[in-house]
Amino acid sequence: MTFSEKTPFYITTAITYPNGVPHIGHAYEYIATDAMARFKRLDGFDVFFLTGTDEHGMKIAQTAEKEGITPKELVDRNADIYKAAHAALGISYDRFIRTTDADHYAASQAIWKKMEANGDIYLSKYEGWYSVRDEAYYVADETVVKDDGVRYSRETDTEVTWTAEESYFFRLSSYQDKLLALYEANPEFGAPQYRFNEVISFVRNGLEDLSISRTSFDWGVPVPGNDKHVMYVWVDALTNYLTGVGYPDLESESFKKFWPADVHVIGKDISRFHAIFWPAFLMSAGLELPKRVMIHGFLQNNGVKMSKSVGNVVAPEDFVAQYGLDQVRFFLLREVPFGADGNYNHEAIVGRMNSDLANNFGNLAQRSLSMVAKNCEGRVPVPGTFTAADEALLGQAGCLLEIARAAFEKQEFSRALEAIWAVLGDTNAYFADQAPWVLRKTDVERMNTVLYVTLEVLRIVAILAQPVMPTAAAAILTSLGQPEGEARQFAAIPAPIVAGTNLPAPAPVFPKYEEPAEA
Numbered sequence: 001m002t003f004s005e006k007t008p009f010y011i012t013t014a015i016t017y018p019n020g021v022p023h024i025g026h027a028y029e030y031i032a033t034d035a036m037a038r039f040k041r042l043d044g045f046d047v048f049f050l051t052g053t054d055e056h057g058m059k060i061a062q063t064a065e066k067e068g069i070t071p072k073e074l075v076d077r078n079a080d081i082y083k084a085a086h087a088a089l090g091i092s093y094d095r096f097i098r099t100t101d102a103d104h105y106a107a108s109q110a111i112w113k114k115m116e117a118n119g120d121i122y123l124s125k126y127e128g129w130y131s132v133r134d135e136a137y138y139v140a141d142e143t144v145v146k147d148d149g150v151r152y153s154r155e156t157d158t159e160v161t162w163t164a165e166e167s168y169f170f171r172l173s174s175y176q177d178k179l180l181a182l183y184e185a186n187p188e189f190g191a192p193q194y195r196f197n198e199v200i201s202f203v204r205n206g207l208e209d210l211s212i213s214r215t216s217f218d219w220g221v222p223v224p225g226n227d228k229h230v231m232y233v234w235v236d237a238l239t240n241y242l243t244g245v246g247y248p249d250l251e252s253e254s255f256k257k258f259w260p261a262d263v264h265v266i267g268k269d270i271s272r273f274h275a276i277f278w279p280a281f282l283m284s285a286g287l288e289l290p291k292r293v294m295i296h297g298f299l300q301n302n303g304v305k306m307s308k309s310v311g312n313v314v315a316p317e318d319f320v321a322q323y324g325l326d327q328v329r330f331f332l333l334r335e336v337p338f339g340a341d342g343n344y345n346h347e348a349i350v351g352r353m354n355s356d357l358a359n360n361f362g363n364l365a366q367r368s369l370s371m372v373a374k375n376c377e378g379r380v381p382v383p384g385t386f387t388a389a390d391e392a393l394l395g396q397a398g399c400l401l402e403i404a405r406a407a408f409e410k411q412e413f414s415r416a417l418e419a420i421w422a423v424l425g426d427t428n429a430y431f432a433d434q435a436p437w438v439l440r441k442t443d444v445e446r447m448n449t450v451l452y453v454t455l456e457v458l459r460i461v462a463i464l465a466q467p468v469m470p471t472a473a474a475a476i477l478t479s480l481g482q483p484e485g486e487a488r489q490f491a492a493i494p495a496p497i498v499a500g501t502n503l504p505a506p507a508p509v510f511p512k513y514e515e516p517a518e519a
């Protein structure tokens with residue numbers, strides 16, 4: 001297949017506000033999206049993976065002011081910190097977009113003009129309770145005055161202040177029926193279902209027009225034709241998904257190829273922006289709609305929300321340094337069904353590292369490959385006739401690609417990993433049962449067959465593990481004599497490992513976690 005014949009696949013993360021530093025919740029989103037992008041690449045798709053930083057808005061302006069620097073200085077410094085986190089997490093993005101990039105200003109102004117030309121933007125006045133943290137207005141009912149005399153948003157528990165300003169509005173109210181029709185026709189537009197249902201009932205309850213410009217500060221994209229206003233940060237933020245693939249040049253190769261996006265991966269706190277505002281903006285601008293908004297849950301540490309004041313905010317780099325990158329990636333995607341809220345703690349991570357990775361995967365690879373090195377001249381042995389037990393195991397492994405595809409199609413990463421690890425569990429039982437170290441003395445041909453079957457299952461498992469654990473899976477594939485490139489693509493799964501293949505000396509891949517010695 002040539003490059004251009006590949007089916008395109010466009011996936012995005014939310015773009016992060018670079019007013020703080022990345023934490024493990026951000027890392028979770030990047031890793032999940034990265035695993036999805038890698039999966040599709042290995043499955044023969046032409047993938048475009050967009051991530052980046054959301055650099056405008058009052059929150060950034062205020063943080064910069066507190067630090068005594070300009071907003072641009074703040075975002076320049078912090079965008080680099082986010083990029084470093086992406087590197088530490090092995091995130092294989094194709095573009096890191098910053099909303100201060102010049103092409104993004106052009107895209108944001110272009111979509112604004114389209115919405116305006118469609119009659120959906122008008123100038124009026126806005127009054128309401130504004131939360132700088134959320135960059136959102138609340139009506140009085142949505143706020144509460146607490147004992148400290150300060151008014152907070154009920155939903156997000158952030159401070160709100162009364163704000164009145166001239167503002168442009170988007171006619172969101174006229175999109176209720178169109179949005180409900182979209183959801184009806186595309187039941188997979190939002191996922192998982194229980195999170196999408198919240199969005200649908202919100203729309204059913206009626207939509208108010210949306211304030212989409214600000215005059216109280218100037219850190220944003222200027223509104224075309226009225227320099228007193230900058231765009232509400234969410235208008236320009238959502239537009240990043242268009243800028244990333246070449247909008248407003250509708251004829252550019254990348255826009256034609258990649259728009260509409262296949263999946264926007266986002267957290268549960270921003271589902272309304274993505275499943276309500278965003279499709280309404282796009283409909284207004286006459287653009288195609290993304291196919292899916294995948295809403296993940298929030299990660300908590302030992303059941304406690306991450307916050308600076310609790311002191312449990314973990315930098316992704318520290319996490320990786322403690323447990324290893326592939327281990328962290330595996331843990332996060334295996335432990336929590338994607339979509340649900342999740343919890344992490346040291347014991348749970350060490351449990352997965354030692355049982356799923358060190359024992360079930362690493363140890364099986366090490367034991368079988370060491371036997372091959374010692375007893376089969378370091379080559380994949382020639383198998384004899386397969387028994388029912390061999391056929392059953394090979395059959396199970398042969399089904400894994402379809403199972404993984406079906407699960408990844410819905411971003412059900414834990415389901416894919418569970419199925420793969422079930423086969424690894426059965427392979428460990430098979431290995432113990434067949435006891436090739438005994439066969440070595442009694443029936444060499446049978447030993448060869450058992451080792452062959454084990455290596456073949458390991459090959460399939462390692463190919464499928466690559467999206468989640470790129471480095472470790474690659475090391476195992478190298479130990480199995482599988483060169484980089486085509487042999488590691490999913491298309492290579494049906495062609496079994498070739499007897500006689502030379503194998504390098506095996507090296508252990510998944511160390512057990514050792515508690516550091518007390519100082």
Ligand code: ME8
Nearest residue numbers: 014015016017025054237238266267268297298299
């Ligand atoms: O919302 N667990 O940026 P952000 C899991 N700039 N995910 C978490 C999390 C946690 N504890 N905390 C945050 C924004 N997230 C906007 C997005 S997109 C056009 C604009 C997720 O920096 C959060 O849900 O507050 C979001 O998907 C992402 O991290 C960035 O959050």
